[in-house]
Amino acid sequence: MALNAWRRAVCSTRLLAQTFDAGAQLRAKSSHSENTNIFIREALKELEYPVKLQKLLLTPQREVLVELVITKDSGEIETYNAYRVQHDDSRGPYKGGLRYHPAVDLDDVRSLASLMTWKTAVMDIPFGGAKGGVTVDPKLLSERELEKLTRKLVQSIKDVIGPHEDIPAPDMNTGAREMAWFFDEYSKFAGFSPGVVTGKPVHLHGSYGREAATGRGTVFATRELLKAFHMGGIAGKNFVIQGFGNVGAWAAEILADMGGKVLAVSDAWGAVENAEGLAVKELRRHLAAGGKLADFPGGQAIDKDTILAHPCDVLIPAAIGGVLDEETAKDVQAKFVVEAANGPTTPGGDAVLRERGIEVLPDIYTNGGGVTVSFFEWVQNLQNFRWEEAEVNKRLDRCMTEAFAAVWDIHRQKKVPLRTAAFVLALQRVTRAHIHRGFD
Numbered sequence: 001m002a003l004n005a006w007r008r009a010v011c012s013t014r015l016l017a018q019t020f021d022a023g024a025q026l027r028a029k030s031s032h033s034e035n036t037n038i039f040i041r042e043a044l045k046e047l048e049y050p051v052k053l054q055k056l057l058l059t060p061q062r063e064v065l066v067e068l069v070i071t072k073d074s075g076e077i078e079t080y081n082a083y084r085v086q087h088d089d090s091r092g093p094y095k096g097g098l099r100y101h102p103a104v105d106l107d108d109v110r111s112l113a114s115l116m117t118w119k120t121a122v123m124d125i126p127f128g129g130a131k132g133g134v135t136v137d138p139k140l141l142s143e144r145e146l147e148k149l150t151r152k153l154v155q156s157i158k159d160v161i162g163p164h165e166d167i168p169a170p171d172m173n174t175g176a177r178e179m180a181w182f183f184d185e186y187s188k189f190a191g192f193s194p195g196v197v198t199g200k201p202v203h204l205h206g207s208y209g210r211e212a213a214t215g216r217g218t219v220f221a222t223r224e225l226l227k228a229f230h231m232g233g234i235a236g237k238n239f240v241i242q243g244f245g246n247v248g249a250w251a252a253e254i255l256a257d258m259g260g261k262v263l264a265v266s267d268a269w270g271a272v273e274n275a276e277g278l279a280v281k282e283l284r285r286h287l288a289a290g291g292k293l294a295d296f297p298g299g300q301a302i303d304k305d306t307i308l309a310h311p312c313d314v315l316i317p318a319a320i321g322g323v324l325d326e327e328t329a330k331d332v333q334a335k336f337v338v339e340a341a342n343g344p345t346t347p348g349g350d351a352v353l354r355e356r357g358i359e360v361l362p363d364i365y366t367n368g369g370g371v372t373v374s375f376f377e378w379v380q381n382l383q384n385f386r387w388e389e390a391e392v393n394k395r396l397d398r399c400m401t402e403a404f405a406a407v408w409d410i411h412r413q414k415k416v417p418l419r420t421a422a423f424v425l426a427l428q429r430v431t432r433a434h435i436h437r438g439f440d
């Protein structure tokens with residue numbers, strides 16, 4: 001069914017060029033999901049879709065809220081709120097990570113689930129978008145308590161997930177360990193099901209290359225961006241990274257391996273700089289041995305709150321959402337912002353960066369390497385087969401390069417920012433899937 005047929009079928013042409021903004025009207029204050037919708041609506045202006053179609057694209061298909069109860073090591077009973085939001089499955093099973101964070105709420109998860117829909121579409125992998133979250137500070141729980149919590153989560157949402165329905169993965173404060181518990185618990189109910197979750201340990205049906213994939217994909221994305229702006233390669237460029245967890249640390253290590261200078265990095269507790277470039281592998285060894293960023297002997301401690309204003313060629317936010325707002329964006333001293341984190345820039349921050357001529361490579365493309373290698377892991381699980389790491393990385397490189405070219409084409413043709421171009425591409429792909437599948 002062509003778009004015109006959709007128009008005839010469900011919508012009066014009078015409504016065509018309006019932009020659906022019921023969420024904005026309902027919500028008095030700004031929220032992560034509303035911020036995401038502002039970006040989507042900006043792209044929708046380029047597409048002139050019917051209002052009802054816009055509503056369908058913006059609205060999550062299912063939101064699950066559960067309460068997880070565990071007995072703590074102390075014998076006390078504790079409860080935690082957990083969420084799984086399934087935004088869109090028109091292009092394939094729902095897909096998206098699982099975040100453990102004290103500040104996570106339904107609105108965050110709603111926003112992150114929507115971003116997953118557009119990310120899988122930009123990367124052109126056959127998945128939809130979902131996200132999960134548990135409101136918990138995992139640093140306050142023992143390993144045994146975390147395992148109980150993860151198993152309780154599986155018990156609570158097992159009926160809405162599955163290898164062909166919804167496939168979780170790691171996000172902030174979750175990794176291979178949690179994914180192994182998840183796979184084990186789900187398999188108790190459904191039988192052996194490695195494809196129910198990705199990001200598993202390599203020795204337990206995980207894929208080579210998944211752990212580093214988001215960071216590696218961010219580096220490939222940065223390489224393509226620099227090339228498109230005729231700025232040469234990674235070698236010799238200066239980078240600053242906020243967040244030194246899975247994504248930030250792998251991006252830093254791969255950038256340094258390629259000759260980039262990582263001038264400064266931060267985490268939730270501190271930051272460290274070295275004007276000659278940090279020895280990233282040494283820094284990671286220092287942290288693995290229990291050290292802090294601030295006491296790394298190969299650099300000088302700096303105030304973590306200055307990290308986004310640190311001068312560099314490329315600033316890479318790789319931690320939480322909403323850090324680049326109207327105020328902090330004014331202080332950025334970088335030529336490019338490469339969004340490895342999900343939703344690091346607010347619409348207000350985006351406008352400031354745009355005015356200041358700072359180019360932003362958006363999250364729904366930049367950090368798509370993680371879900372792309374999750375797709376490779378899922379395919380390997382379904383086939384009971386394993387690819388070599390070199391094969392995984394080569395395929396990831398190709399996907400990142402092709403997706404960049406597709407976004408860049410729209411950026412040039414429509415003369416829109418890269419973020420809008422990425423959303424236009426994703427909206428077109430998701431809409432095409434909906435129309436081909438039909439609505440009855």
Ligand SMILES: NC(=O)C1=CN([C@@H]2O[C@H](COP(=O)(O)OP(=O)(O)OC[C@H]3O[C@@H](n4cnc5c(N)ncnc54)[C@H](OP(=O)(O)O)[C@@H]3O)[C@@H](O)[C@H]2O)C=CC1
Binds near residue numbers: 097244247267319
């Ligand atoms: N893991 C993945 O495959 C993917 C992750 N992403 C996104 O990348 C981002 C990072 O995820 P990931 O690396 O997996 O998460 P991790 O939990 O591994 O690491 C998060 C990092 O951010 C730091 N951090 C947390 N809060 C702050 C803060 N307020 N200021 C500065 N740093 C902070 C943490 O510090 P500390 O350790 O001190 O708490 C840690 O260094 C998230 O936005 C996530 O959604 C996107 C795609 C895939």
Ligand SMILES: O=C(O)CCC(=O)C(=O)O
Binds near residue numbers: 097198199
């Ligand atoms: O690997 C995945 O399936 C999803 C990772 C994720 O949560 C993300 O890309 O934000």
